[in-house]
Amino acid sequence: xxxxxxxxxxxxxxxxxxxxxxxxxxxFSLGKYLRQHQxxxxxxxxxxxxxxxxxxxxxxxxxxxxxxxxxxYVLLKNVQSVTDQWEQQSVITLYLFPGLEDTQALALSHRIxxxxxxxxxxxxxxxxxxxxxxxxxxxxxxxxSLPENPLPIxxxxxxxxxxxxxxxxxxxxxxxxxxxxxEVEYAELDAQWLQRLANILSFGQRFSYALSVxxxxxxxxxxxxxxxxxxxxxxxxxxxxxxxxxxxxxxxxPFLYMGFWFGVLGGFFASLCILLLSWWVSTPAERLxxxxxxGFELQTFNADEIVLCLTISAFVGVIGSWIAVNxxxxxxxxx
Amino acid sequence: MEIEFQRVGKxxxxxxxxxxxxxxxxxxxEMAFLTGHSGAGKSTxxxxxxxxxxxxxxxxxxxxxxxxxxxxxxxxQHRRRVGVVFQNHQLLFDRSVFHNVALPxxxxxxxxxxxxxxxxxxxDKVGLLDKEKYNPMALSGGEQQRVGIARAxxxxxxxxxxDEPTGNLxxxxxxxxxxxxxxxxxxxxxxLVASHDLALVARMRHRVLTLNQGRMVNDGGFG
Numbered sequence: 001x002x003x004x005x006x007x008x009x010x011x012x013x014x015x016x017x018x019x020x021x022x023x024x025x026x027x028f029s030l031g032k033y034l035r036q037h038q039x040x041x042x043x044x045x046x047x048x049x050x051x052x053x054x055x056x057x058x059x060x061x062x063x064x065x066x067x068x069x070x071x072x073y074v075l076l077k078n079v080q081s082v083t084d085q086w087e088q089q090s091v092i093t094l095y096l097f098p099g100l101e102d103t104q105a106l107a108l109s110h111r112i113x114x115x116x117x118x119x120x121x122x123x124x125x126x127x128x129x130x131x132x133x134x135x136x137x138x139x140x141x142x143x144x145s146l147p148e149n150p151l152p153i154x155x156x157x158x159x160x161x162x163x164x165x166x167x168x169x170x171x172x173x174x175x176x177x178x179x180x181x182x183e184v185e186y187a188e189l190d191a192q193w194l195q196r197l198a199n200i201l202s203f204g205q206r207f208s209y210a211l212s213v214x215x216x217x218x219x220x221x222x223x224x225x226x227x228x229x230x231x232x233x234x235x236x237x238x239x240x241x242x243x244x245x246x247x248x249x250x251x252x253x254p255f256l257y258m259g260f261w262f263g264v265l266g267g268f269f270a271s272l273c274i275l276l277l278s279w280w281v282s283t284p285a286e287r288l289x290x291x292x293x294x295g296f297e298l299q300t301f302n303a304d305e306i307v308l309c310l311t312i313s314a315f316v317g318v319i320g321s322w323i324a325v326n327x328x329x330x331x332x333x334x335x
Numbered sequence: 336m337e338i339e340f341q342r343v344g345k346x347x348x349x350x351x352x353x354x355x356x357x358x359x360x361x362x363x364x365e366m367a368f369l370t371g372h373s374g375a376g377k378s379t380x381x382x383x384x385x386x387x388x389x390x391x392x393x394x395x396x397x398x399x400x401x402x403x404x405x406x407x408x409x410x411x412q413h414r415r416r417v418g419v420v421f422q423n424h425q426l427l428f429d430r431s432v433f434h435n436v437a438l439p440x441x442x443x444x445x446x447x448x449x450x451x452x453x454x455x456x457x458x459d460k461v462g463l464l465d466k467e468k469y470n471p472m473a474l475s476g477g478e479q480q481r482v483g484i485a486r487a488x489x490x491x492x493x494x495x496x497x498d499e500p501t502g503n504l505x506x507x508x509x510x511x512x513x514x515x516x517x518x519x520x521x522x523x524x525x526x527l528v529a530s531h532d533l534a535l536v537a538r539m540r541h542r543v544l545t546l547n548q549g550r551m552v553n554d555g556g557f558g
Contacts, residue, residue, distance in 0.1 A: 032444055240425050243385070244439035244486070245415035247408075334387040 044257035062266025067273040069212035090163040094155040095186045105153045122156040163191045223320030231328040255325040263317020267310040336493035336525045337363045343393035353379040354549045366520040368536045369529040371546035377529040418487030422499035426471040433467040439490040457489040477508040497528040
């Protein structure tokens, strides 16, 4: 660009103008501040682009580390939705004390069927039980050789509520209430499988939390190490900037943005991995679940969750680089 | 900028005494040379003024302000008022001449238009306006030194420090560089140049401070 001759004079004038007093401390202006940040944001991204191989490797390591807990989360979300939707007629089986008279058992049966939370009660006498048992077990020989019928009277109680995750506590309370009746020796709620599934689910949740924590720590370390090397490779620049009066915050800023980009890009590719993976397994998974329950649709990362993933990874990136930069900028001192 | 050293001493942790009982007063707008053998303490004295090192005894007053009272956080603000030129020019070879010179302005948050204007003015002053897009690596030693000077003055500092600015240059280039410093001094900048080139210093006819083994042995005269 051509220079106008009068600019030389202008410089002198301005040097003269400021020569007798300290320059005013640069006053804070939001516009200036935002402009600087925007410039650093772009610049730090361009710097990543200018070292494509190492940047891509770092981003992919972060993406893989994040997609593991993310994938596990999606898996759990689907299992949860399957169990949430699962409904089955519930049955509470009451085994009465052996010595009980039929009349007492019938009275109990009537009392229970009068309860609001019970639909019906099926009475299975000792004889019916024996006949049923003989048919289904194939132990006729042994049973007929016994001196008396060993089976108790059984009441099959059908509660009003069907079994699912939300009604399980109510049904358990009902079972406990029935078990407390003095005629009842033992009460069984036919929902053990659901309880077991809920247990497995909470185990899976804890497991995925622990895994997430470990992998987020890994991302911290990856970002920290990458930033440490970046600071080291820009040692001369840091020194010159300190020499010409850069504040620590100014020197830190590009590295923080670098960490931010690593985080955001890592989170983005992690989300992409999860979406691809969900799409890949969706057909067989839906076919599998459909055989138990119709209308199942595999859930994947939704928009909220992608935003959350990006936010977390950006945050981890910035904090990770903050720690690394603070430690290493302090080590680089002018000599 | 006015500089006053009062019985300043600097002792390194190794026990080496780089400066002892150094006193002198540099008036606002004055130009002086600092001479002495290598190891006499010239660089240490410059580093104390830049707050790269802190003195272990005595007082350094800058415009009447005791540098010991400045906190670590105030150091950047102090350095923005001082321009420095080093023998190893400390230029960055990953960017153009323009962006090297722009660095002090970027650091202090000047707006881009202002930066462009001031950088070109500074480059014009050292005669390198046509080389703004070059990488400093492509320039000669003398040109690189002038880029360093442009960077030192772009922020319009009130004090210009130069540590052996002509160390690697031939006599003709050295004289040119010294003339540049003289020009800045003429517009009111306080200038202190450390040099062991006694012949050159003598020709410039300015005040000469001489250090010997960390002590001020001569103040005044023309060397």
